[in-house]
Amino acid sequence: MMIGMWSEDGTTSPVELRTQADWVVGQRLRSLRGVAQVITLGGGRRQIHVLLDPHKMHTYEVTLADVEAALNASNLNVAGGFVTDGSQELLVRGLGRVATPDELSQVVVKASPRRSVLLSHVARITECIEAKRGDASVNGRRCVLLTIQKQPAADTRMLTGQILEAIDELRPSLPEDVLLRPTYLQREFIDLGISNVISSLLQGSVLVVVVLLVFLANLRATLITLTAIPLSLAVTVLMFHWFDMKINVMSLGGLAVGLGMLVDDPIVGVENVYRRSRQRAAGGATESLRNSIQFVLESTREVLPAIVISTVLVVVVIAPLFSLSGMEGRLFTPLAIAFLVSMVSSTLVAITVTPALCQVLL
Numbered sequence: 534m535m536i537g538m539w540s541e542d543g544t545t546s547p548v549e550l551r552t553q554a555d556w557v558v559g560q561r562l563r564s565l566r567g568v569a570q571v572i573t574l575g576g577g578r579r580q581i582h583v584l585l586d587p588h589k590m591h592t593y594e595v596t597l598a599d600v601e602a603a604l605n606a607s608n609l610n611v612a613g614g615f616v617t618d619g620s621q622e623l624l625v626r627g628l629g630r631v632a633t634p635d636e637l638s639q640v641v642v643k644a645s646p647r648r649s650v651l652l653s654h655v656a657r658i659t660e661c662i663e664a665k666r667g668d669a670s671v672n673g674r675r676c677v678l679l680t681i682q683k684q685p686a687a688d689t690r691m692l693t694g695q696i697l698e699a700i701d702e703l704r705p706s707l708p709e710d711v712l713l714r715p716t717y718l719q720r721e722f723i724d725l726g727i728s729n730v731i732s733s734l735l736q737g738s739v740l741v742v743v744v745l746l747v748f749l750a751n752l753r754a755t756l757i758t759l760t761a762i763p764l765s766l767a768v769t770v771l772m773f774h775w776f777d778m779k780i781n782v783m784s785l786g787g788l789a790v791g792l793g794m795l796v797d798d799p800i801v802g803v804e805n806v807y808r809r810s811r812q813r814a815a816g817g818a819t820e821s822l823r824n825s826i827q828f829v830l831e832s833t834r835e836v837l838p839a840i841v842i843s844t845v846l847v848v849v850v851i852a853p854l855f856s857l858s859g860m861e862g863r864l865f866t867p868l869a870i871a872f873l874v875s876m877v878s879s880t881l882v883a884i885t886v887t888p889a890l891c892q893v894l895l
Contacts, residue, residue: 534683534693535717536700537669539676544710547675548662551576554677558703558713562679565695567687575669576677577662581634589655595643603652607631607640634658671716678716688779693720726782730789737792738762745800754807757890761799761882762792768878769871783864787871794847795875798840798883806832806891829892837884844880848873 538554540546545553551573559571585600613625631637638653652658669678683692700713707713741762745755766788773780809832854869855862 534681534696534715534719536679536681536696536713537671537676537716538679538711538713539671539674540708541710541712545708546577547575547677548577548579549708550677550711551578553707553711554679557706558679558700561699561703562681562696565692565699567684567692567695568681569684569687570682572680572682574667574678574680575675577665580661580663581631581637582659582661583637583652584657584659586655586657593643593650593655595650595655599642600652600655603640603642604637608637634660671714689723690720693718723782727785730782730785733789734792737789741793741796745796749800749804749807751807753894754803757887757894758796758800758803760886760890761879762795764882764886765795765875765878768881769874772874773871778867778870781867784867784871787868788875790868791872791875795879798844798880799887801836801840802833802883802887803891805836806888826892829888832891833884833888840880840883844876847876 536558538550538558540550554573554576555578559573562568562571583600583604585597590596590600607629608631609627609629611627611629613627615622615624617623631640638651638658640652641649642652642655643650669676671678681696683689697715700715704713738759742755742759745758746752749755749758769788770780772778773784778784806829809828813828851869851873854865857865
């Protein structure tokens with residue numbers, strides 16, 4: 534996710550924009566659970582330069598090590614314990630961090646009973662901008678760009694919602710001319726991918742219904758066959774939930790790829806039962822309920838080897854995807870898992886649910 538931050542009329546300087554981005558916006562976003570890193574680019578990072586004068590340092594007998602030690606010791610916030618006031622404990626802190634060049638100029642470099650040497654005596658202190666290594670702009674306008682990286686286990690869509698809420702909370706605390714807007718949302722890409730996959734699933738389901746009606750010419754046989762689709766998808770979703778696996782665009786793509794194949798196994802069983810029942814009906818045979826159940830079981834056993842072998846062949850073909858490593862493995866493994874689980878679920882439906890529905894409806 535990327536967030537742009539810029540001044541609408543130029544009132545707020547690039548240095549102030551970068552300061553607000555680093556110490557206000559960035560700190561707030563880093564506190565969100567699931568945010569791994571916030572990278573800031575653009576604007577101007579504020580720096581205070583201490584330019585030492587060698588001649589003055591010689592005059593005051595000050596070394597570079599003295600200046601460095603004084604700067605380190607005089608630019609700290611330290612803890613001071615606590616003070617008890619009745620039932621309350623008040624924290625004590627020593628606030629010594631330098632904020633302005635004037636404060637830095639009063640740092641004591643060398644203490645003396647007669648007159649202490651201040652940093653301003655041996656150096657010239659200026660405020661400037663750090664040398665830029667890259668810049669950012671939005672629609673041709675200079676800005677500060679915040680790139681937010683999430684933790685591996687964080688949910689992108691949920692984290693994006695939390696970040697947008699945090700941005701809305703931060704807007705009132707920023708200068709009136711500063712705009713803070715997302716420039717790139719990975720959630721939009723994910724939502725678009727999910728929408729495309731769902732559209733493919735719906736279109737594929739309609740085509741499957743049309744093809745089954747045309748070739749079976751029987752509405753009840755078509756409905757029995759179609760039960761494999763929602764049941765197989767439901768089993769796949771439950772498997773992902775039980776094993777704590779994420780449903781992403783690739784896993785949904787695996788379901789979309791296998792949608793047309795989910796009815797392969799059930800249609801073989803339904804067609805065999807339907808064909809044999811028409812043959813017996815043409816011969817004038819009448820059966821009891823017990824004989825009807827036995828007839829459906831025999832018809833299913835007749836095509837059971839073909840159903841199982843076809844599923845095994847699909848598993849053998851897809852299995853090499855699990856041997857991929859690196860980015861390819863991470864990309865195609867969810868697709869392969871979703872596809873194989875849905876296919877195996879379809880086979881189980883074909884040998885359990887489909888015969889029972891055939892006995893009732895055909």
